[in-house]
Amino acid sequence: MTPFTFAGIPTRVIFGSGSIARTGAEVERLGRKGALVLSTPHQQAEAAALAQSLGPLARGVFARAVMHTPTDVTATAMAAFAASGADCVVSLGGGSTTGLGKAIATRTGADQIVIPTTYAGSEMTDILGETDAGRKTTRRDPSIRPKTVIYDVDLTLSLPPALTVTSALNAIAHGVEALYAPDANPILSLMSVEAMRAFKGGLPRVMANPMDRDARGDVLYGAWLCSTALGYVTMSLHHKLAHVLGGSFGMPHAETHAILLPHTAGFNAVAVPDALAPVAAIFGGSVGGGLWDFAKSCGAPLRLADLGLTPADLDRAAAIAVENPYANPRPFGQADIRALLQAAYEGARPTN
Numbered sequence: 001m002t003p004f005t006f007a008g009i010p011t012r013v014i015f016g017s018g019s020i021a022r023t024g025a026e027v028e029r030l031g032r033k034g035a036l037v038l039s040t041p042h043q044q045a046e047a048a049a050l051a052q053s054l055g056p057l058a059r060g061v062f063a064r065a066v067m068h069t070p071t072d073v074t075a076t077a078m079a080a081f082a083a084s085g086a087d088c089v090v091s092l093g094g095g096s097t098t099g100l101g102k103a104i105a106t107r108t109g110a111d112q113i114v115i116p117t118t119y120a121g122s123e124m125t126d127i128l129g130e131t132d133a134g135r136k137t138t139r140r141d142p143s144i145r146p147k148t149v150i151y152d153v154d155l156t157l158s159l160p161p162a163l164t165v166t167s168a169l170n171a172i173a174h175g176v177e178a179l180y181a182p183d184a185n186p187i188l189s190l191m192s193v194e195a196m197r198a199f200k201g202g203l204p205r206v207m208a209n210p211m212d213r214d215a216r217g218d219v220l221y222g223a224w225l226c227s228t229a230l231g232y233v234t235m236s237l238h239h240k241l242a243h244v245l246g247g248s249f250g251m252p253h254a255e256t257h258a259i260l261l262p263h264t265a266g267f268n269a270v271a272v273p274d275a276l277a278p279v280a281a282i283f284g285g286s287v288g289g290g291l292w293d294f295a296k297s298c299g300a301p302l303r304l305a306d307l308g309l310t311p312a313d314l315d316r317a318a319a320i321a322v323e324n325p326y327a328n329p330r331p332f333g334q335a336d337i338r339a340l341l342q343a344a345y346e347g348a349r350p351t352n
């Protein structure tokens with residue numbers, strides 16, 4: 001018997017095709033009078049269309065969200081929020097837009113509705129990473145967690161194939177680390193394994209035909225499950241390394257997760273073979289090898305070298321990664337991390 005604590009999942013989730021049409025009803029259900037709609041510049045047209053469909057429930061659009069939630073952008077958005085008279089935010093987009101919505105919500109107490117259009121998985125979590133003067137800090141707080149998430153598969157049809165595959169592997173990484181988290185619980189482990197099945201079945205079909213709505217639905221379903229896992233347990237080595245490479249070396253978020261995953265999972269499989277047995281069973285072969293084969297077959301990037309890192313960067317990243325202790329099922333030293341990064345740099349297929 002393994003003791004566990006499961007606190008429940010308070011976020012309301014609406015999943016389907018065309019479900020963005022329910023946004024107004026959800027604003028009213030929260031008892032709010034008007035929403036500021038958030039997006040990146042790239043998704044401004046979609047945000048404007050949503051605001052138009054909300055009619056008087058929309059108080060404006062702020063379409064300047066960017067990666068890593070810089071505090072100066074948040075300050076501008078806060079001013080826009082105050083001037084608009086809105087009492088909630090609707091974040092339409094990927095993790096960057098969700099991050100901005102969280103930053104406003106935790107500062108103002110405004111409710112958040114998130115409409116995710118990638119698989120990155122920020123929407124179900126109480127985690128906010130913010131960048132100030134080039135330094136990214138991450139914290140968890142109940143005020144950060146969105147109240148309502150509307151998954152509309154139609155909005156994911158436009159996600160470019162390259163971001164589709166890396167974003168999906170980013171999601172799978174949440175599920176893998178949930179299986180061996182120090183605070184793992186059976187509900188989230190069930191959800192993580194179910195997610196991997198959904199990705200295994202759905203992602204190759206999406207890559208073959210990005211407009212396949214059923215396959216997109218399977219992948220988005222997997223993304224929801226993995227986001228939930230990320231939102232309720234502690235992440236380990238994989239997320240730490242992705243954070244180091246993103247924060248200190250400016251590596252792109254989804255690609256970095258995608259390339260690291262087979263290596264971090266294979267590294268930890270030695271210590272927790274039972275917890276990770278479902279990963280090997282679903283993807284075939286060994287844990288790391290199966291994930292690497294799956295990533296390759298879906299056309300994912302495999303080499304950190306292709307992201308512009310140098311061997312000297314790997315030395316420094318390994319040193320940063322062991323500066324502070326954190327949870328991980330397999331103990332490691334700097335040389336272990338350096339070797340793991342070297343394998344990811346070369347794109348070697350892990351054996352474990």
Ligand code: NAD
Nearest residue numbers: 040042068094095096117118120121122125127155158159
């Ligand atoms: P993103 O939000 O930066 O999106 C990348 C680009 O793709 C943007 O230009 C966006 O407008 C565009 N895009 C998004 N969906 C699209 C669609 N369906 N069609 C066409 N274009 C689309 O990327 P991301 O990977 O979703 O998010 C990365 C950020 O999220 C990072 O800053 C990361 O730290 C953060 N994140 C946070 C958490 C958390 O729990 N706090 C979890 C995961 C990721």
